[in-house]
Amino acid sequence: MLQDLILKLAWPNWLFALTAAALVGIAYLFYFRTLPPLSPGRRALSFTLRALTLSALLFLILEPALRLLFQQREKPVVAALLDNSASMRIKEAYGERGDSLRILARYLSEGRFGQRPGAGARQDSLDLRLFSFDLAARAWSGDSLRFESDGSDLSRAITTVLDSLSGKNLQALVLVSDGIYNQGANPLLAAQNSPVAVYTVLVGDSTAPKDLAVRRVETNQITYVDKKLPVETVLWQNGFDGKTALLTVSEGERVLAQRTVTLGKSGFEQKEILEIVARQAGEFNFTVSVQALEGEVTERNNRQIVRVRVLKSKIKVLVMAGTANFDRRTLSFVADQLKDYQFTFLTEKSPGQYFEQSFRDAQPDSQDIFIFYGFPTRNSDLAQLRELMKQVTNRRAPVWWFINRDTDPAKLREFEPLLPFQAAGPLAALENQFVRLSSGGRLHPVTRLDENETVNSQIWRELPPLEVYRGLKMPAGSQVLLEPDVRQPENLLPGLEAICFAYRQQEIKYLVFNGANFSNWHFQLQEDPARDRFLVQFMERAIRWLVNRDDIHQIQIAPLQQIYNVGEAAAFSGQVYDEFYQPISDARVVATVSNETLNYSDEMIAEGNGFYRQTFSGLPEGEFSYRIEAVRNDKTIGARTGKFTVKPFFLEFQQIPANAALMRQLARETGGEAYAAGEFIRRFPEKKLETRVQYTFSEYFLWNYWYWLAALIVLLGTEWFLRKRWGLL
Secondary structure (H helix, E strand, O other): OEEEEEEEOOOOHHHHHHHHHHHHHHHHHHOOOOOOOOOHHHHHHHHHHHHHHHHHHHHHHOOOEEEEEEEEEEOOEEEEEEEOEHHHHOEEOOEEHHHHHHHHHHHHHHOOOOOOOOOOOOHHHOEEEEEEEOOOEEEOOOOOOOOOEOOOOHHHHHHHHHHHOOOOOEEEEEEEEOOOOOOOOOHHHHHHOOOOEEEEEEOOOOOOOOEEEEEEEEOOOEEEOOOEEEEEEEEEEEOOOOOEEEEEEEEOOEEEEEEEEEOOOOOOEEEEEEEEEOOOOEEEEEEEEEOOOOOOOOOOOOEEEEEEEEEOOOEEEEEEEOOOOHHHHHHHHHHHHOOOEEEEEEEEEEOOEEOOOOOOOOOHHHOOEEEEEOOOOOOOOHHHHHHHHHHHHHHOOOEEEEEOOOOOHHHHHHHHHHOOOEEEEEEEEEEEEOEEEOOOOOOOOOOOOOOOHHHHHHHHOOOOOEEEEEEEEOOOOOEEEEEEOOOOHHHOOOOEOOOEEEEEEOOEEEEEEEOEOOOHHHHOOOOOOOOOOHHHHHHHHHHHHHHOHHHHOOEEEEEOOOEEEOOOOEEEEEEEEOOOOOEOOOOEEEEEEEOOOOEEEEEOEEEEOOEEEEEEOOOOOEEEEEEEEEEEOOEEEEEEEEEEEEEOOOHHHOOOOOOHHHHHHHHHHHOOOEEEHHHHHHHOOOOOOOOEEEEEEEEEEHHHOOHHHHHHHHHHHHHHHHHHHHOOO
């Protein structure tokens, strides 16, 4: 509604009026007498055209600005948040919680609240905004309450609604929920920043019902065939003190372990441990379930699924050592710390002879990984060396090379196609050389000892020095992990390219450590609590990376989790590499997810540096297969397959009673009121919600508009045309 209109000029209005009158007078005098004389009508028309032209020019010269003042009355805005999480499916004495919430949603949308006399503003005088929420908040529509999402984030919902209505005449925020949240921050923190009062409507019974639930399941994610795997289950119950229930661990229809447990005191957790034994290698979903008891409020929380990777046996590691020294003793120390690996040591005593046992007894044909420490020496048996290289080639076994002064490159000359390095001649030792992480080492799994990049860099900083060796050349495609810590370019060491680097060829992974005296990395760091197990962690990650054959693929894209809940989006992310294992960002990558009845396929989104990402929402319960295919320039890079699981939602059923205390506290902290459903319909709003008057200004600079020029041209052109037609001088 237009409230006021103001015209502003560079001069005072009175001066403009006086000047305009003078210009009109000048125009009148100009046409007072003409040659030839004109009739009064023609003289008046010419005078009028000249007066209008002069007045318009003066008006524009004074830079006129038109300012309009508008008044707008804004209705009070009330935002209502409706809980759309799976806990609304909890059944109580009067039915499902969601039934009550749907009734409240209908009353809100129809304005059927606050109808007692004197109750205050009615729906027709309010701007009511309805939102539903679970893990996120979104605008509500009549059919959007499905109660399928396994999770509630109250804090995010409150913040989202407040942000979306920022600048509006928001007078109240109504939260209709059972108060259960299991994701995000404490909603009190978001409510305390609310500019308006929060009115809460509790849906659900706040008294603890009779229920038995599997709260948590903990076990090792990796185990071995025929090895006992403890499965620790945390149970919680209310109302079944002293009762017994059958606890079972199963894989599909096959029961792996079960035991009858006696339930303890209501409201407390209890731990139960069952042991299972996996008889074959692979990835398996183990279901931990507890028997449903009569009278339980829900059976949805009576089971959980864990995914375990079963390896064929302990990884066998053969360490071929060219000499017995302190570094060799340190390798034995590390081997004692790594319980998931079976180490065999052969330390050379004389050609073909070793201190520990014979070469044949070490069974090189059954080893999963080889570590060559200062091996081979010039005394090493060539036939045994050929046997080792044969095993590396035939079985694609990874190799970790530790170079020291005993390593004899000449002994390796006939195996050059299999080597991850080249040595033109004897290696030259350089003492007291410090190392630092390379740019590639910051992200590589071998040297990324901590996920925080800053912390990881600190771990690798200022390590004790090593003895390193010049003359070792890396092949193309190698990835440098550790490099000499040379601060000035003029101090670069010729012939020393890297201290540790990774290389892959023909599906074989190699790691080369070009340095000795690494035992100091353990014994000189014992007083540093952040790095007292530094060497053990480094070697464990290095061996894990070497034996992880999945990592050889050029397509390093997989699900971010092995198990998803129903209602949770299954996210895929990772990198694609070229044949030299360098990231490529211009590939076309397609992800396909399928099971026996469904098949979804979509192109993945490139995020730079070879990373790709895609999500699949709405997957039902079950086990799914996935296939990732990458193509670049019409050439297939490869494909990767695997499996993941979507399990029934359970998170929302871990806390059954409605959280009345939280709902009351939210209202109290913000100056609102806490209601039961019936009270809210009758009493809200209890105080008048104020209409807000907003004033807005619009300013127009009239001299900026082109139609003024057109008007002047028309006036001057008309006057000139008439003067010529009438023959005026």
